[in-house]
Each structure stands twice: as structure tokens, then as C-alpha cells.
Amino acid sequence: MDEARRARLAAWLREAAGDASLVIDHAALLSGGAIQQNWALDVSGGRAWVLRTDNAATLAVSHGRAQEFSLLRAAHAAGVTVPEPLFLCEDAGILGAPFFVMTRVAGTAAGHRVVRSEALGGGREACVRALGRELARIHSITPPRADLAFLGTPPDDPCRAFVADQRAALDRQRTPRPVLEWGLRHLERTAPPPIPAVLVHNDFRTGNIMLDEAGVTAVLDWEFALWSDPHADLGWLCAKCWRFGNDAEEAGGIGPRAALYEGYGSVDDARVRWWELAAHIRWASIAVDQAERHISGVERSLELALTGHMVPGLEWEILRMVEARDAA
């Protein structure tokens, strides 16, 4: 962050916080996601904040910072463990893009470290039980909500809406994907009945959940949230493609599925399994889009290029899941 931006930011924060003597002691870029920039701000008075803003190239399917701020506020009010949202700035003139500021939370999110640890989150069983409770709190947020109007009208049938959305995404891609079609057709044939839509985080997985040795310290990355079947979040967390290699622990590579379900409350396991196949298809489609950003030149990146090469492995898993489900 250059001097001019930092000075504009400090002035804006003085106003927003109602603290004329506020000083930014330190600003450092954190390792962020592919879509956002996260800055650690150390602010006078011992305040530790995170500033979240957009990278130059962003995925069209993610919410902007103002929407993410509203989601964080709704989650915070519902008792979900999230950083406290503090200030939103929609004026791109300060930093070049809208941003918001939230409290900084300590912990570890990195997937490969989390799945190897016996201690993070208070131990494997306790951790996934706590994750179940977090999801139940998220799913207590139900439409209609004026503050979440940007999420649009909830679908009458979230499972069929998912299939339609994924087909629309495939139709936007350059290359036909017969295996993803195979999986989607199976999902269409086996879709469970309609269920009332709730707030679904839609990226609730190992890697996006910050933990310390006492438990969950923050549920992060709300930008894909939508109204859908609550089992979608359970399926995304349990999907084999998000276990970071620790396949035996079915809840995110962290702990046993049964403990997750216990923490959550009432779970329809068959619906979760449907959403686990859905998760593989959605992740494959996202991986195709990420590789396309590299191929098209929008954002040249080795990481994005390699993400594209995850697609065949996901397709193999999709074929095996469909085969097993059709044989059952």
C-alpha cells in the first residue's frame, strides 16, 4: 500500500471510527485468496484489524465487498463465529476498490496443516462437532431478509436450481464436459424433493475455517453465499475432494462424519450424499473457470494453470460416485 493510499485510508478510518487520533501503525498484505486482497492493519490503541478488498481480476459469481459485509453482519448476529464486521467503505476513491474492515482473528486455516493436526479445533471430534454447530447457526438465517436482498429470490427447489445453474455455467465454457454432464444428469434423475431454502455459506470447507487449539476462531470467505438446501454446506464440507488427502476423516479431513452430524442436529444423510456428488461437479467447474482466467490472459498464474489439471481427477471421482450410486 503506497503512502498516498495509506494516508487516505487513515483519514477515512478516523472518520468511520469516530477517533480523531487514530493512526495506522502497520499495514501488511496477508496471504489472501485468489479473489481478494486481505491487509492486516495494526491501529493505535492496540487494535488488530483486517481490511478486505478486491483483486484486479474477480470471479463474476462472487459477491462484492458490500454484500460480504452484510453477510458477515447477519452471521455475527446469528451467533456464527466470524470476525466482527466494523466499517464498510463503498467509495472506490480511497483504495481503488470498495473495502471493509473487521476485527483480526488468530488461528490457522491452511487445509494441509489442519487435517494433519490432532490438536487444532480442540481435537478432531470436538472440532467437527463445533463445525456442525456453526453450520446450524448459519442455517438459522432464513429468507426473506431485507439486508440480504442481493441474494435474490430463494429457489422453490434448491437441488434442481443447482443442476440448472451448473448447466448454465457449462454452457458458458469453451469446451464441452461430457463427464460433468453425466454427473449432473445423475443428480437430476436422483434429486431429493424440494426443501425450504436457508442461508448456505457455499464455501464452508477446510481451508476457509480458522482454528486454534481451543476451537473454531472464525468462519471465513462468505462471498459465495446463497439461498439453498442446508445439506449443500454439509456435502461441500464432507466431499472427498475437500479432505486434503486425509480421506478417512470424512468431515473435511478433520474428523468423523457422525460427530459433525451430532453437532449439527437433524441431518438427512441421503441429501448430504447427493450434495457431495454435486460438490465434485461444482469444484470441477470452478477449476475450469480458474484455468480459463490463466488461458485467456486475464490473470496469468501457475497456480490457476495447475488448478485446471485437477479437473480430470475430479471427473474420475464423479464417474465412480455415479457408478456406485446407480448400482445401489
Added chain:
Amino acid sequence: MPHEEPLPADLLATARDVLLNELLPALPPGKALAARMVANAMAIAARAAAQGDGAVPGDARALAAAIRAGAHDPGMPGHAQAAALLDDVTRARCAVSAPRALPR
């Protein structure tokens, strides 16, 4: 004239060994992930150079549309054939991009 040997797969495999065995240990820890990604990209490229392309035989777009329309559902005459074709193509694609996804 044919390309001069050693061919791309050999060059990439040899260069990858240098990267992993000589360069990676000398890099600062913050650059290890990038070096491993480079090694991964070289391994994929070497396997692709050795194998050739993994395209679906015939018209992939027509196959995708037929699957979506239900023409290859279980119980339909073409189901087993379509399933076998997708398996074969995906196995070949995994052999290049993600060999560890396949059963040993």
C-alpha cells in the same frame, strides 16, 4: 528431420530432477511451494508429451448434449457404451494430469 533427441519428455524429467534435488534445497522456505508447483507443471507436461491428447473420440459436444437429454441414462441402450467411453477418456486424461487419482 526429426527433432533432435533427447525429446521433450526426457528433457522435462531431467530438468525436474535438477529443480527438486539441487535447486529446491537451496531455496528460501517461502519459495518452496512455487518450486513444487513448477515441478508439478513439468511432470504434467512430460506425461502429456509422452502420451498425446486425451480428446473424446467423435463429437464431444453432441455426446454432452445427449447425456443432458437423458439419452444415455441407465436402462437406455447406449448407457454401458457411454459409461465405458467416459471411463476410458477420463483414465487417459488422469494419466497426464492427475495419475494419483487413478486406482493403482
